[in-house]
Each structure stands twice: as structure tokens, then as C-alpha cells.
Amino acid sequence: MTSTQLFNWTTVGYFISSILFVIFLVSKNRNIALGATILAWIGLAANTAAIAMRWVESSNMGYGHAPLSNLYESVVFFAWCIVLVYLLIDLKYKAPAVGAFVVPGAFLWMIWAQFRLNSSIEPLVPALQSNWLTYHVITCFLGYGAFAVACGVSIMYLIKGDKPEGKGILSLFPSTKVLDDINYKSVMVGFPLLTLGIITGAAWANYAWGTYWSWDPKETWSLIIWFIYAAFLHARFTRGWVGKKAAWLSIWGFAATVFCYLGVNLLLSGLHSYGG
Amino acid sequence: MEKEKSPGEKIWNFFCSLKLTIFTLILLAATSIIGTVIQQDKPAETYIQRYGESAYLFMDSLQFFDMYHSWWFFGLLTLFTINLTACTINRYPITMKAIRNRITTPEASHFKTLSDKAELATDQSVAAVTERIKSAISQGFNEPKVTEIDGKTYLYAEKGAWSRSGVYITHISIIIIFLGAIIGNVFGFKGYVNIVEGQSISEVWNRSTKAPEQLGFSLQCDDFSVTYYENSSRPKEFRSLITLIDDGKVIKKERPVIVNDPLSYNGITFYQSSYGPAGDPTLSMKVTNNATGKTEEMHIHQGQDVKVEGGAFQVLAYTPTYENFGPAIRMSYTPEGGEQKTFIVMQDYAEFDKRRGGEYSFSLLGYDELQYTGLQVNKDPGVWVVWTGCMLMMLGCYIAFLCSHRKLWAMIEPQGGKTKVHFGGSAHRNKPAFTLFFDELEENIRKEIGC
Numbered sequence: 001m002t003s004t005q006l007f008n009w010t011t012v013g014y015f016i017s018s019i020l021f022v023i024f025l026v027s028k029n030r031n032i033a034l035g036a037t038i039l040a041w042i043g044l045a046a047n048t049a050a051i052a053m054r055w056v057e058s059s060n061m062g063y064g065h066a067p068l069s070n071l072y073e074s075v076v077f078f079a080w081c082i083v084l085v086y087l088l089i090d091l092k093y094k095a096p097a098v099g100a101f102v103v104p105g106a107f108l109w110m111i112w113a114q115f116r117l118n119s120s121i122e123p124l125v126p127a128l129q130s131n132w133l134t135y136h137v138i139t140c141f142l143g144y145g146a147f148a149v150a151c152g153v154s155i156m157y158l159i160k161g162d163k164p165e166g167k168g169i170l171s172l173f174p175s176t177k178v179l180d181d182i183n184y185k186s187v188m189v190g191f192p193l194l195t196l197g198i199i200t201g202a203a204w205a206n207y208a209w210g211t212y213w214s215w216d217p218k219e220t221w222s223l224i225i226w227f228i229y230a231a232f233l234h235a236r237f238t239r240g241w242v243g244k245k246a247a248w249l250s251i252w253g254f255a256a257t258v259f260c261y262l263g264v265n266l267l268l269s270g271l272h273s274y275g276g
Numbered sequence: 277m278e279k280e281k282s283p284g285e286k287i288w289n290f291f292c293s294l295k296l297t298i299f300t301l302i303l304l305a306a307t308s309i310i311g312t313v314i315q316q317d318k319p320a321e322t323y324i325q326r327y328g329e330s331a332y333l334f335m336d337s338l339q340f341f342d343m344y345h346s347w348w349f350f351g352l353l354t355l356f357t358i359n360l361t362a363c364t365i366n367r368y369p370i371t372m373k374a375i376r377n378r379i380t381t382p383e384a385s386h387f388k389t390l391s392d393k394a395e396l397a398t399d400q401s402v403a404a405v406t407e408r409i410k411s412a413i414s415q416g417f418n419e420p421k422v423t424e425i426d427g428k429t430y431l432y433a434e435k436g437a438w439s440r441s442g443v444y445i446t447h448i449s450i451i452i453i454f455l456g457a458i459i460g461n462v463f464g465f466k467g468y469v470n471i472v473e474g475q476s477i478s479e480v481w482n483r484s485t486k487a488p489e490q491l492g493f494s495l496q497c498d499d500f501s502v503t504y505y506e507n508s509s510r511p512k513e514f515r516s517l518i519t520l521i522d523d524g525k526v527i528k529k530e531r532p533v534i535v536n537d538p539l540s541y542n543g544i545t546f547y548q549s550s551y552g553p554a555g556d557p558t559l560s561m562k563v564t565n566n567a568t569g570k571t572e573e574m575h576i577h578q579g580q581d582v583k584v585e586g587g588a589f590q591v592l593a594y595t596p597t598y599e600n601f602g603p604a605i606r607m608s609y610t611p612e613g614g615e616q617k618t619f620i621v622m623q624d625y626a627e628f629d630k631r632r633g634g635e636y637s638f639s640l641l642g643y644d645e646l647q648y649t650g651l652q653v654n655k656d657p658g659v660w661v662v663w664t665g666c667m668l669m670m671l672g673c674y675i676a677f678l679c680s681h682r683k684l685w686a687m688i689e690p691q692g693g694k695t696k697v698h699f700g701g702s703a704h705r706n707k708p709a710f711t712l713f714f715d716e717l718e719e720n721i722r723k724e725i726g727c
């Protein structure tokens with residue numbers, strides 16, 4: 001099977017899983033939640049195989065670089081990270097309602113990559129010919145995946161509001177205490193990964209250009225994310241900053257993450273090219 | 277009566293506050309955006325054109341065009357550092373107290389305050405139970421401390437007191453990184469140099485002072501080349517061959533310097549960063565007179581009017597990659613008194629031009645252009661301090677997030693012919709994981725003492 005076919009199957013898997021998660025919320029049928037979770041695992045397996053296959057294909061073409069070198073490859077890897085972090089958290093917390101707020105996100109990334117992005121395998125320009133690229137991208141994106149999950153549970157937290165247990169669909173949500181805990185745990189996983197991502201990026205920049213930090217927009221935005229999540233972690237120790245405020249910080253943090261990932265390239269570079 | 281706080285204390289408390297930390301972090305995040313939206317370090321005309329004169333003057337007065345080096349951004353970073361230092365100094369004694377003040381003989385009420393606790397009763401003797409519990413507690417805990425008072429036996433064990441250092445390591449690492457950055461700024465420099473093939477240099481341009489910087493050795497560029505991926509205009513490699521000579525001795529001979537593989541010597545590092553033409557290129561052409569079959573090799577320049585029998589030709593343009601067909605030229609031939617014709621000649625398809633017909637056919641043999649290589653030059657003695665800080669930060673995060681200071685207590689007393697055990701524990705972080713650990717331990721102890 002080619003990587004393209006496998007990526008299509010991944011998208012289908014995440015799609016059905018998302019639908020089942022939503023049906024679960026409406027029907028409250030636990031078996032449907034189980035099916036949704038299993039499909040998410042199958043999707044993840046296909047996603048993994050697809051990335052591996054793409055690596056093999058690039059080797060066969062004589063390039064042989066890790067498939068993390070352009071927007072398409074990073075988006076499908078991002079989807080992989082999101083689902084991986086979600087499923088690991090699900091193993092621990094067994095809260096399938098969270099899946100309805102996370103897996104559709106992964107599906108949207110996949111569908112965007114499949115329909116809108118250029119998926120051809122291209123050789124690396126000299127600036128990207130470095131193993132640092134692999135370490136840097138993997139650490140950053142695993143961190144982003146954790147932040148995506150944190151954002152999903154934060155949205156659930158805000159929907160649930162002041163009612164710790166809730167009625168109707170809300171009763172399927174984990175309690176606000178658990179949501180808050182998952183939020184915190186995800187950021188606790190994501191923050192060191194982002195830190196490592198920034199450090200490997202700096203190390204690479206230093207190795208390739210002789211400056212570990214040059215305040216370029218991408219670097220600065222990753223620092224902005226880092227500041228926001230550092231504020232989030234410290235908010236824990238400050239009265240009045242838990243619960244809703246923490247959830248909002250987490251959502252803003254993920255918004256900044258998405259902007260750092262896409263906005264900087266699409267919008268800021270646009271501004272720059274416009275300015276000459 | 278509550279004591280009135282002195283102004284000194286008030287200021288100290290202000291700098292120790294975590295609210296200030298959150299405020300500073302969010303303010304740093306928000307203001308950092310400015311420099312990503314406004315291009316930094318451009319000439320004034322660019323900004324005036326974009327924003328207008330009065331907006332330019334206002335923004336310039338706030339140093340928005342070099343904001344990461346502005347007084348106010350520096351002020352925010354200073355506030356951040358003072359906050360961090362004050363917090364650390366302020367909390368250190370509290371942490372040490374938490375470590376030193378061990379409760380080794382807890383009251384019964386102490387167990388009530390713990391979220392992980394158990395009360396057990398068994399027929400075994402106090403001494404036997406004490407031994408059993410002592411042996412059940414393992415996995416890196418200190419040898420439990422046993423105390424006997426008033427017929428009660430107390431047991432205390434702990435592990436991972438050092439893990440309270442995680443926060444301190446993380447915070448100090450930030451200050452170390454700042455220190456490294458300052459060292460680099462004060463004692464290092466960033467510069468650049470262009471070296472024409474075949475020439476050598478012994479000084480480079482410092483970017484900030486805009487003055488030459490003596491290297492103390494010399495670099496010679498033997499050759500510069502660009503290679504492309506097959507059938508593509510995508511560059512594969514930029515390569516300079518550099519010979520480094522110090523005090524008349526050749527230290528490195530024809531060392532390739534490519535992107536992602538710099539050359540370092542005496543604390544100064546050279547990075548491949550740009551290249552360009554250094555003078556008029558020479559084109560080697562083979563010119564065949566189709567009527568006589570006579571072939572001549574010529575070395576000419578672009579734009580030069582070259583006379584041949586019955587006409588003249590001229591090379592108009594050169595490209596290293598013509599639609600994936602490799603190097604090519606656009607040229608023209610004008611027969612005497614005739615009309616000028618323009619056509620393409622490709623280096624990799626030498627016979628191709630024959631098909632065109634006409635008085636002459638041309639092929640391109642080579643294109644020789646003297647180039648210069650542009651190297652980025654960097655000296656940063658602080659970089660190792662920065663890396664040390666980064667590693668400490670990772671270590672600190674690991675300890676702060678994944679390790680915890682765990683404590684276990686037991687109080688064992690005879691009661692009505694039986695032995696009663698109060699058992700409990702706490703962890704300063706990651707409490708859910710501790711609960712799992714505690715439940716397992718409790719299970720073990722129950723089995724051991726038979727209840």
C-alpha cells in the first residue's frame with residue numbers, strides 16, 4: 001500500500017471515530033464509546049504506518065529524509081501527535097467524552113492536509129539537511145499535541161461551567177476536578193517538550209548559523225507560547241487563578257500555538273513579503 | 277494586633293509575589309508580539325512609507341523598530357529576573373524547613389490531615405508488626421526511623437527530599453541562560469566576510485560596530501560551488517573549500533564548509549551563508565560553420581558582440597537551470613545585412629543546435645564565473661553557559677514534574693489485646709500517583725500482618 005492510501009485510511013478512521021464520539025455523547029451508549037476509541041487506535045496505527053511508508057518512499061526516491069520537512073508532512077504528524085497524546089491520557093483517565101473534543105480536531109487537520117496541501121515528496125534544501133530537524137520537529141509537535149488535548153478539556157471545562165457533575169450530556173463529561181487535572185497534566189507533559197523543542201531549535205540554529213537566538217517571528221512566537229504556559233503552571237500556586245481562568249489560559253496558549261505553527265508562515269511572512 | 281508592614285517589607289513582598297510573575301509573563305508574551313508584526317531593523321524610509329511620518333516618529337520613540345533591545349523590554353526582563361531571584365530567596369528557607377522539620381512521632385490527629393491513610397488491627401505483637409512494616413517499605417525509601425515513647429512505636433520513612441530542588445534548578449537555569457547571553461554579547465561578536473575564490477582574508481566585518489575585526493589567522497577560499505538536485509532547480513549543496521593558515525602554517529587544507537557544517541578555529545566559527553558573482557563570467561563555446569564544417573572553440577563574455585565570418589553572435593543571458601534541462605544560454609545570431617535570430621542553447625545537449633539549421637551551430641562547453649563565498653562569522657564564549665543553563669532547565673523540569681518528596685508514617689500501639697496500627701503518607705507533588713503507590717503498600721502490609 002502507498003503512503004497516500006494509508007493517509008486516506010487514517011483520515012477515514014479519524015472521521016468515523018469522531019462521529020462515534022459525538023453519537024456517544026448523544027446516546028450515552030458506552031459500547032459506542034468503545035468503538036470510537038478502537039477506531040481512534042486503528043487510525044493512529046494507519047497514521048503511523050503511513051508516516052513510516054512515506055519515509056521508505058523517500059528513501060526509494062534517493063532522498064531518505066524523515067518525513068517532517070514540509071507543511072503537509074508536519075500536519076499529518078501533528079494529527080498523529082494529537083491522537084497519540086489523547087489515547088495515552090484515555091488509558092489513564094478512561095473519559096471517552098474528551099475524545100469528542102479532541103479526535104475531530106485531528107480529523108480536521110488530516111482532511112486539510114489531504115485536500116489542500118501539496119503532498120509530493122521533495123528533496124531537502126541545504127538549510128534543512130540536519131538531524132537536528134528531526135529532533136526539533138518531534139519534540140515541538142509532541143508538545144503541541146499535548147496542548148491540543150489540554151485545549152479540548154479546557155473547552156469542556158468552560159461548557160460544563162459551575163456545575164461540577166452536570167445533567168444530560170454534561171453528566172458524561174468528567175467532573176470539573178478531573179477536567180482540570182487532565183488540563184494540568186497535559187500541560188505538564190507539553191511544557192517540557194516545548195522547552196526541549198525550543199532548545200533543540202536554538203542548538204540547531206547555533207550549529208547552522210552561529211546564533212542560537214535571533215528573535216525571528218517563529219522563534220519569538222514559540223517563546224510567547226512558552227511564557228503563556230509558564231504563566232499557566234504558576235497560576236496553580238496563586239489564589240483565584242485555577243479553574244476557569246486556567247482553562248482560558250490553556251485555550252489562549254493553544255491559539256498561540258496554532259498561530260506559531262501556521263499564522264507566522266501564512267500571515268506574518270505575507271506581511272513581510274508585502275513589505276519587500 | 278497585626279504589625280504594620282515597613283515600606284521595605286512591602287517592596288520585598290511585591291517582588292516575591294507570584295501574581296507579579298504571572299503578570300510579567302503575560303506582559304512579556306503580549307509585547308513580544310509587536311516585534312513579530314513590525315519588521316525589525318529596517319531603514320527609516322521603509323517605515324515612513326508604510327506607517328506615515330508621525331506614526332513613525334511615535335513608534336520610533338518607543339523603539340518599536342528594535343524592540344527586543346529597547347529599554348522597556350530590557351526593563352521587563354529585569355523585572356522578571358528580580359522577581360525570580362526574590363522568589364527563590366524568599367522560598368528557600370520555607371523549603372528547607374519542610375525538609376528539616378520531620379515529624380517523626382506524629383499525634384493521632386496528624387493522620388487525620390493526610391489524604392492517604394489506613395487504620396489496621398492485628399493479633400501479631402508490636403515488635404513483629406514494626407519489623408513487617410519496616411521490611412514492606414522499600415523502593416528507595418530511607419531506612420525507617422523507629423521511636424518508642426509511652427508504649428507507642430513510631431515509624432517514619434521518606435524518599436526524594438532532593439526532588440524539592442527541581443523548582444530551584446529550573447529557576448536558576450533561567451538566570452544562567454541570561455548570564456550566558458550577556459557573556460556572549462560582551463565578549464563575543466557577530467560578523468561576516470566575503471572571500472573571492474583564490475583570495476584570502478585575515479579580517480572580518482563586525483556587524484554591530486561596523487568595523488573590521490582582526491582574526492589573527494587567515495582564510496583562503498579555494499573554490500565555491502553550488503550543486504542542484506537532478507532535473508531540478510532545487511539546490512542540493514552550497515560548498516566552499518577553505519584553507520586556514522595560522523602563522524604561516526596550513527592548519528586546515530581545502531576543508532569543505534557547507535550549510536549545517538561550519539568551520540571552527542580559536543573560538544571563531546565560520547558558516548556558509550551566501551555567495552555571489554565576483555566579476556565578469558567567461559563562456560566557453562564551440563562554434564561550427566555548417567557550410568565548411570570548421571569548428572572553433574571561443575572564450576567570450578556575456579553581451580560581447582563576437583564577429584564570425586558572415587555575421588556576428590552574442591550571448592544574451594545564462595541560466596544554470598533551464599526548465600530542468602540544466603545550464604543554458606539565450607543567444608542571438610545576426611547575419612551580415614540580415615535579420616537577428618534569437619535561440620536557446622543547452623549545455624547538456626551539445627548537438628541539439630545543429631537541428632536549427634542556419635549558417636552556424638553553437639554549443640556551450642562551460643561557464644566559468646569567479647564567485648565569492650559569503651561566510652557568517654561568530655565568536656560567542658557564552659554559548660556553553662547557555663547550553664549548561666538549558667540542560668539544567670530540562671533536569672529541573674524533569675525533577676519538578678516527575679519526582680516527589682514522599683513521606684510515610686506509622687504509629688503502632690497495643691490496644692485491648694490486639695495491635696493497632698495507624699498508617700499514612702503524603703507526597704508534595706503528583707498526589708494521584710502517590711495514592712496508587714500507597715494503596716499497593718497498604719495491601720502488602722495487610723497481607724504481611726494478617727488482617
Ligand code: HEM
Nearest residue numbers: 230233234237292293294297356359360363443446673676
Ligand atoms: C518562565 C520562567 C519560569 C519557569 C519556566 C518556571 C518554572 C517553574 C516550574 C516548572 C515550577 C514547578 C511547577 C509545578 O510544580 O507545577 C515552578 C514553580 C514555582 N515558580 Fe517558577 N518558573 C518561571 C518563572 C518564575 C518566576 C519569575 C518566579 C518568581 C516569583 C517563579 C516562582 C515560582 C514559585 C514560587 C513556584 C512554586 C514552588 C512550589 O510551591 O513548589 N517562577 N516554576
